Amino acid sequence: MSRFDFDIAVVGSGPAGLAAAALAASKGASVVLLDEQAEPGGQIYRAVTETPVRDRKVLGPDYWHGAELLGPLRDSGAAHWPGTIVWSVARPREDAPDGHRPIQIGLSRNGSAAMLTVRHVILATGALERPFPIPGWTLPGVLGAGAAQVLLKTSGLVPSGATVMAGSGPLLWLLAWQYLQAGARIDAILDTTPKENWRAALPLLPGFLRSPYLGKGMKLMLEVRRKLTVIGNVTALRAEGAIGGDSALKSVVYTRNGTEHRLPADTLLLHHGVIPNLNLANATGCAQRWDEQQRCWRPTTDEWGATSVEGVSLAGDGAGIGGARAAEEAGRLAALDALHRLGRIGREQRDKAAAPHRAALDRALTGRAFLDTLYTPAEAFRAPADDTIVCRCEEITAGAVREAVRLGCSGPNQAKSFLRCGMGPCQGRLCGPTVTEVIAAERGVSPAEVGYYRLRPPVKPITLAELAALPKTDADIDAVFKH
Amino acid sequence: MFRRLPEIETALNAAGQTVSFTIDGRPASARAGDSVTAALLANGVTACRTTAVSGAARGPYCMMGVCYDCLVTIDGTGNRQGCQVRVAPGMAVETQNGKREVER
Structure with a gap:
């Protein structure tokens, strides 16, 4: 029996994830598409299968394009697991016998946690509002x-x-x-x-x-x-x-x-505007860089979406904002590269199949x-006045962050110890970019120098009951019992 | 404050695609398929909790599962993300005060 549950796991079913899963599975790889929502589409095509807004002119033709991505997914044979929260992606240290280092995914479905072992993962976690x-x-x-x-x-x-x-x-x-x-x-x-x-x-x-x-x-x-x-x-x-x-x-x-x-x-x-939703990539250990033009952190990727962590790729807005059409093409490129890395297609075959998608990606990114x-927001909104709450969870103001900088706090990770900012349930998603900007402005240095929160799994809160439902061996149980 | 587009409301009622549930014990109705948060907003409830830190009122902010401001108690379990759970017939939704409590 294979020690792998699937060849490829795709996290997120927006345009990048839908296109990546459909292409990879159509070429014979075993693929699972994991998504938090009950229906595919991500945020851009949210509820495209079931929206009550039936008058097509209201949401517009760009929205309805999302429905065209669903047929290829269905026909591809990829498994689709909606309602699944991915809280961890990790690569254990030991090597697999066939040379592929397995990726372990911690997920939660129907109230219980499970681990999934795959050869490759494509993160298509999309964007969130700045x-x-x-x-x-x-x-x-x-x-x-x-x-x-x-x-x-x-x-x-x-x-x-x-x-x-x-x-x-x-x-x-x-x-x-x-x-x-x-x-x-x-x-x-x-x-x-x-x-x-x-x-x-x-x-x-x-x-x-x-x-x-x-x-x-x-x-x-x-x-x-x-x-x-x-x-x-x-x-x-x-x-x-x-x-x-x-x-x-x-x-x-x-x-x-x-x-x-x-x-x-x-x-x-x-x-x-929107910025990459990078919590999962960050917690997986993927290197990231400050993008001055988009004024946000983005995980570092090559032209195929490969990150600094072997076996982990990124596609779509989660790797830098390009919009839905660009995400779709980036998803296909990441899928082709994953197929190549898994030995399913040769380099030439990958490059030949990629050419039209790369051209379409370039077109979609024209003018970005x-x-x-x-649309870069003014500094007054990126690093707001002292009385403004920046961390919504812990109710920490910009003034408190500036005061911490004056006391010697040099970056977002230290700000956590000083103030607890970024340590609430949203795990810095709603304050991270602001805390970086406030500290950088106060210190008079670039955000690149200030850095970003170092995130750790679980990237979404899960209950103890969910974790306790993980399958356990006798040795696991023995390890925690007092004899 | 939010309202349902009238043509959708009419179609829902005609097709019987509504769900009965309760908000803090009061009977309420929503569209089958609504998230709990959408169902609260459709019933005029914009604030769903008070914060654990200062006790300030909060309502939903992101509607996509990242802000954790829409936390409510659902069928006795506290701190559920209302925007990530679909409303179900007979569901008991309660607004939250401050921190999650033991056994809730």
């Missing part, structure tokens, strides 16, 4: 724009009452456009795109003019600008509850041309530098 710390962002009624889009896709829910959207980046405009199609109310869009960004972005404009996103993007942005109130050059924001109360959002205060204005709001949707540069 933290957008402003005073009051922890108030009920303040959500990410991506969160609001999930509510629309999965449940057909739209904001009611006074609604303000704020920030910058393509998703903000897309969601506003989708709300327009759905007939939802939006009172104002507060555009935080810094004026100065245009100067840096303009030289990159020729590249963007060849982008496949240009036409669609301009069309929906113009429609939104024509039909909604868009307030530009917003340089500061805060969310406020009722006077003396903090139980729910009541108004949004924004600064424009040095003057404060107040808007009543029941819902505030924030967005400053312009978007990254134009």
Whole structure:
């Protein structure tokens, strides 16, 4: 009997994971696709099999493209395990007899933990919204724009009452456009795109003019600008509850041309772009680097998505933001390379099969530098004022982080010991980038020098009962019993 | 505050695709397939807990399982991520106060 459960495990069923699993399995590898959600699609194609929003014009054609990735997955024979939380990926030290070092995956399904042994793993963990710390962002009624889009896709829910959207980046405009199609109310869009960004972005404009996103993007942005109130050059924001109360959002205060204005709001949707969801790669030990253009940490990968850890590849936005179409092609490239590493296809066969996908990937990434540069959030939002909570779990403010730096704290890992920031249940996902930026600015050095949280499994909290349900040998039990 | 798009609400009711559950003991109804968090929002509940640190009110923020702000007690088990669990018939959802308690 094989000591491997599968040749390849793919973690995450967004565009990268769906494409990777389908391609690898169609070439004869045994593949399992592990995903947290109940249905495939990731966040970008969330609920594409079951959304109650049946009017196709509301979510738009780019969303419905996701459904085209499901047929190839079904036909490929890959196993699909939805509702599965992966909390650990590790490569044990001893060598397998056939030369392949096995990868062990810790997962949790239906309330019990299990270990899976595979030859290769492709992490397709996607993106999450960049933290957008402003005073009051922890108030009920303040959500990410991506969160609001999930509510629309999965449940057909739209904001009611006074609604303000704020920030910058393509998703903000897309969601506003989708709300327009759905007939939802939006009172104002507060555009935080810094004026100065245009100067840096303009030289990159020729590249963007060849982008496949240009036409669609301009069309929906113009429609939104024509039909909604868009307030530009917003340089500061805060969310406020009722006077003396903090139980729910009541108004949004924004600064424009040095003057404060107040808007009543029941819902505030924030967005400053997306960044790689790198917790699992980081905890697996994959090297990562600071990307100045995207202003985020990204795991280091080669042109096939291979990381610094043998047998572990990354595909899609989890390796750096490129969008859904780029993710799909990157997934196929990672799958071809995995097949090659497992000896299923030769180098030439891999390279030949990769050529069209590499060309499509390059096309999908055309113009990305312009978007990254134009939509880089202003420093005031990346390293916010002292009174702003940066760590939502432990309720640590930017001021407390700065004070810790003055006391000698030099990086995010020390900040944990000083303050507990990054040590709550979200494990730094919502504060890590901000803590890095605050410490770097305070020390006057690059974020690259400051570093990022060193993460450890389990990357998602699991209960003791789930862990205790792991299969045990007599020797395991013997090892912990007192004789 | 969130509301269901009217054409979807109408279709749900016509097809009987609704689920009855409770929020802090009060009867509530949602769409079959809603996450617990979506079901709470559809019923006008924007704050689902108070924090363990300062006791401040919190509601869902990310809707994709990374922020852990949507924690609620589901059928007696505390600290469940409401956005990652589907609402089920007869489910008892309770908002949380502060830290998770022993045996909850």
